[in-house]
Amino acid sequence: MSNSNINNTRNVAIVGPYSSGKTTLLESILFVTQKISRKGRIEEKNTVGDSSTEARDRQMSVELSVADTEHQGINLTFLDCPGSVEFVQETYNALVGAGVVVIVCEPLVDKVLTLAPLFKFLDDWEIPHLIFINKMDRCSYGYREILQGLKAVSSRPLVPQQYPIFQGEQCIGYIDLVSEQAYQYHPQQPADPIALPADLAELEQITRQEMLETLAEFDDHLLEELIEEIDPPQTEILQDLKQELGADLIVPVFLGIAGDDFGVRPLLDALVKEAPSPEVTAQRRGLDANAAKIAGDTIVQVLKTYFTAQGGRLSLVRVWQGELTEGIILNGERTSGIYQLRGQQQTPLSSAPIGSIVALGKLEHAATGDTLSSATDTIAPLPQAEAIAPVYALRSHLKTVRMRSNLAVPWVNFWQKTRPYIGNNTAIPAR
Numbered sequence: 001m002s003n004s005n006i007n008n009t010r011n012v013a014i015v016g017p018y019s020s021g022k023t024t025l026l027e028s029i030l031f032v033t034q035k036i037s038r039k040g041r042i043e044e045k046n047t048v049g050d051s052s053t054e055a056r057d058r059q060m061s062v063e064l065s066v067a068d069t070e071h072q073g074i075n076l077t078f079l080d081c082p083g084s085v086e087f088v089q090e091t092y093n094a095l096v097g098a099g100v101v102v103i104v105c106e107p108l109v110d111k112v113l114t115l116a117p118l119f120k121f122l123d124d125w126e127i128p129h130l131i132f133i134n135k136m137d138r139c140s141y142g143y144r145e146i147l148q149g150l151k152a153v154s155s156r157p158l159v160p161q162q163y164p165i166f167q168g169e170q171c172i173g174y175i176d177l178v179s180e181q182a183y184q185y186h187p188q189q190p191a192d193p194i195a196l197p198a199d200l201a202e203l204e205q206i207t208r209q210e211m212l213e214t215l216a217e218f219d220d221h222l223l224e225e226l227i228e229e230i231d232p233p234q235t236e237i238l239q240d241l242k243q244e245l246g247a248d249l250i251v252p253v254f255l256g257i258a259g260d261d262f263g264v265r266p267l268l269d270a271l272v273k274e275a276p277s278p279e280v281t282a283q284r285r286g287l288d289a290n291a292a293k294i295a296g297d298t299i300v301q302v303l304k305t306y307f308t309a310q311g312g313r314l315s316l317v318r319v320w321q322g323e324l325t326e327g328i329i330l331n332g333e334r335t336s337g338i339y340q341l342r343g344q345q346q347t348p349l350s351s352a353p354i355g356s357i358v359a360l361g362k363l364e365h366a367a368t369g370d371t372l373s374s375a376t377d378t379i380a381p382l383p384q385a386e387a388i389a390p391v392y393a394l395r396s397h398l399k400t401v402r403m404r405s406n407l408a409v410p411w412v413n414f415w416q417k418t419r420p421y422i423g424n425n426t427a428i429p430a431r
């Protein structure tokens, strides 16, 4: 983490249905921000997101994967959440720690309904979220039709910030609806500004007007400007986008082709400009960053527990208050190492500020969802994602008392590791 300033950290969870392109998007983000020099591919089993042996074998994400990068001086930590229904608990546990969420979906009207449970979770928790419509190279619907489909599943109004440009069946670029500038995609490079295509002028105007009217629902000044037919300045539009996304009032929409890195840079720009700072997120959870500074307490929440072959137990935590320092004692246990994760790679850190998502070593008693604090008094635990009914169940029958004593420790480890997927596994005691 090159910048440790409180305002320079953003946590972004990437969620969406299985196979919508989340892991590909993360790979592209790491590539365009120059964290990796060669892009991995799902089919070649070499992406950062699907770095575990199991994920690579199955060519799908089976657990939460974390990777950090920087863009325009902001430290961004991405959480690539698995999309399959079997792993939804894992995703919900992680979302609790996210400052902003990118929902990745395909441009398929009949598939958007599958997003309904995800929207409901984000709405219930008031977590700011935006949509990235991926695979625009496979788009067989009209763009406004896709937006219509998405509107039906989102309780918050959608604010499309881009309009696609097609040449025949091929999506070749987009119009930025804030600046009204058109761009053409280019492989390996940022998109180039081009003249706004004349045949799109009317649709662009209609979609932009809808964007402004939605923003004006929450800003009286903007509403007055629209009534008086004054074109609002871009700075005002951007300020509204930031405020209204941060307050979870609107859902901005972006588009692209993650497989080709198209639309990834504008998405990153928007995350940097529009995503709320950790202070705003902490306040939304009822935590006052300044009060904590005075009290000097550190509060973190466990988003996931990893059991690694080399390092043993690693607790992925979100720093909600104060900062983490080497050897800090949390809930009476001394931590052993603070690590920044990028797939399987762990980089030791000497400290981690509020808003960071980092892994802590050797916290044997901390479970996923737990609130941990450096305070000597017990503090009220932060809310955890509700435990949902598991898709699978597992029971083991231990025939002898000896078996029970031999298996006790491995069983507890296994149970903790699989709890998000299998629920409360129970071992039938030996008679």
Ligand SMILES: Nc1nc2c(ncn2[C@@H]2O[C@H](COP(=O)(O)OP(=O)(O)O)[C@@H](O)[C@H]2O)c(=O)[nH]1
Pocket: 016, 017, 018, 019, 020, 021, 022, 023, 024, 025, 042, 043, 059, 060, 061, 083, 134, 135, 136, 137, 138, 256, 257, 258, 259, 260
């Ligand atoms: N045509 C096309 N395929 C893509 C794009 N993004 C991802 N894919 C492919 O979609 C499949 C699923 O991608 P993956 O990133 O694993 O999806 P996830 O399950 O959401 O993480 C893989 O075969 C990717 O190569 C895209 O923009 N266009």
Ligand SMILES: [Mg+2]
Pocket: 022, 023, 024, 049, 050, 060, 061, 080, 081, 082, 083
């Ligand atoms: Mg994936």
